[in-house]
Amino acid sequence: MTNALDDKTIVRDYFNATGFDRWRRIYGDGEVNKVQLDIRKGHQQTVDTVLGWIREDDNASALTICDAGCGVGSLSIPLAQMGATVFSSDISEKMVGEAKQRAEALGLSGNPTFAVQDLESLSGKYHTVVCLDVLIHYPQEDAARMIAHLGSLAESRLMLSFAPKTLAYSLLKKIGDFFPGPSKATRAYLHREADVVAVLESQGWIVKRNAMAKTQFYFSRLLEAVR
Template sequence: MSVVDDKTVVRQYFNSTGFDRWQRIYGNGEVNRVQRDIRDGHQQTVDRVLEWLQADGNLGGLMVCDAGCGVGSLSIPLGDAGAIVSASDISEKMVAEASQRARNQLITRASNINFMAQDLEKLTGRYHTVICLDVLIHYPQNQAAEMISHLCSLAENRIILSFAPKTLALSILKKIGEFFPGPSKTTRAYQHREADIIKILSDNGFTVSRESMISTRFYFSRLLEAIRC
């Protein structure tokens, strides 16, 4: 599958069966045991990022880019905390859902968030902090490198990324999972070596300042915060 095909598959998936699946996982409705586990893992990642940002004590008025915002799991609490958020996703349906959730949940802060459907690599602007959570798993290493480099060019001070770490145990688990494809599992799941991600960040002038590992039974995410040198 080519790089272009990966993007096409991801866009089509999250505008169709993938949207139905993931907006349910990221919501509050009834889900199965595996989906609840993934929901919990994703929320732990969001909560960890919020902890980091809140600990810095400067969220009010902070310019933040949430690249791959999904249904707004991070963008909405950031906007509620006073950050000025530019939130984007490759899926038009995800962006529409995120925008609606923001209007429903934020009485006075919805205007803090600008939602848009856009390819990550076409994003423009300058932001204090750029965040990209649970996106790199959908793309191979060469395209991930291009994406990270572009995100680094948008970040004046900090970039926060999450990715599925490439380890022997997780590689085996992934292989086992491929024997049991579900109807909504239509995108490839790519793992990335942490050393490769750190090198990309370093090549773009960033050094890792905080890190965390979020793991549940079915969700594994390595989280890195990098500061511009």
């Protein structure tokens, strides 16, 4: 539990300080360095996959969606534009402020709804809960607890992305290439897919779809689980 508190504090402080400016640029469309551009492209692949799955289902306007760890709104904003009712939260006050500004600049008022909240303090019920690129900041025990909590909020679907723990990626991480240079600022945890699936199945979820986004410096496994 202490480690969880430490990790949350690290994440909150980082994304409210130097990390905010760095990741706001990465998740934006301005000029960035090659590593940041590579990460931007990888993250966008994950976002686009989620949006693509929802488009395939052709029912966005009927959905209530919780975007847990919304960052600057990269997913929340297009979901709202698709007609979904979106509740967006992030542990970082600065990230939420940026997301609000981006939504307002696009004429979105009142949807998404934004809040500064710790993932584990979220409440309510939503058709779909999405949590992208958050679990990398937490070790498996804490991630498992977070997944279980997110699952308790979701009525029909849970979408999660995580950095997969494989031999190749573990070696990359050890030699410092997984998050190189200035892009590394919080603890980076890899998770075995089997462990994530086990947590989901223990809560009654079944993995329906999966995808992998991979660039030179970004690796993310995406799972869609349904009841």
